[in-house]
Structures are given as structure tokens and as C-alpha cells.
Amino acid sequence: MKNETRFDPDAELIVVNATIRGPRGSAVVRLAIDTGSAATVIVPDVLDEIGYSARDGTARTSVTTAVGKEHGFLLKVAEFEALGFTLTGFPVNVFELANRYGIEGLIGLNFLERFNYEIRSGEGRILVEKIAP
């Protein structure tokens, strides 16, 4: 089954909805698709509100940016839903992103690599299907 998700082809980033479910509720956020990111990244504020904290982290991680190295942590969220698929116990990297970017994180390759996907930029469409086992 191929799921289709639409995005704004005129925007600077490919941004899609994602729903993250935690022990205290769910957050619907907007994330940028980033095939240059090994990991899916979520800002800590959103995760705090649905019941996660650094105490739930399974490992410390770091990100190298233009201004240096920043530290975050790895966390498995109960459910992560994006592009028409829901993954349980999905690992995300928790890092701060500047407010001015207007997104709550990135969908990286640790999500995308589980699927075949086709980004049709001219049409503002992403077609995603699960890779057959």
C-alpha cells in the first residue's frame, strides 16, 4: 500500500505532520523531511509536555552544527506517526532547535529507511510504501 502525503512545493523545506504519543498524551507537530539526517530529531519542549524527560533517555548523543557541538539524548517514544505509518517504540534524538525555524524537528533516515519513498517535488507529493519483509 502506498500512502500519499502532500506538502507545499513552494516552501523552503519539505514539512509534514507527525503525531507523537507519550504517557501523558499526544502532540501533533510539523517536521521537516531531512534525508541528510541520520536520526529523527524532536525538540525537548514538546516531549516534556507528553510525559517524557531526560530521565527516560537511553543514551546521550551529540550533534555537530556550524557553531559547534550540542548535546542531547536518545529516547524511544511510545508511538510515532508520519507519512501514513505508525511505528511503536521509535527512537528519536532530542535536541533543541531555534524557535525561528518554525518546526519541531526533523524526520531522518532512521524513519525513512524503513520505507520506499518517492518525493515528487514539482507536485508537492510524497509517496511512501513499507518495504516488503
Place this chain on the structure above:
Amino acid sequence: MNAAEQLAPVITEALTWPQICEQYPDQWVCVVDIQWDEPRMFHFRNARVVGHGTTRREPLVHARPWRDRYPEIGHFFTGKIIAPFPRFFA
């Protein structure tokens, strides 16, 4: 405005996304009761705002009193989404 009024949870009437952007320009908002046209796309008929502010955290704090009644809360920025952002090299 006294302290009790400042802390009183506020929820708007149902607003469309253009109305939300007009009332809270370049702000982060928390919305509940989202009437999605298509959940995988950012298209909804209307939603009710339970928090807003210039930082990500502000609306999330405003939205806390509503968490029990609305287990799903949307957290969105009303301004333009811009690149670049930090690259992740794990």
C-alpha cells in the same frame, strides 16, 4: 489583571488556520479540537487555540490545563518556516 486571571485557562472559539495566523502572527500556538480535512496534510477546517506565544514553550505551558480534556494537542508556528537548520551527523 490579577494572578488568578493570568492563570485562568483560555480557549478560543473554533478558528480557521488563516484566522489563527492573523490573530497570532509569527507565534507558536497550541490548538485542540482540530477538525482535520486530511491529517497527513496541514489542512484543517478549524481548531481552538489554548495557548500562544513567541517561544515554543509558552503555548505548551498555557495548554497544560486542557491536556486532560484534549489528549491530542497540536503545536504549530504561524509564521514562515525557514531553512537552514543544524545538520545532524549522529
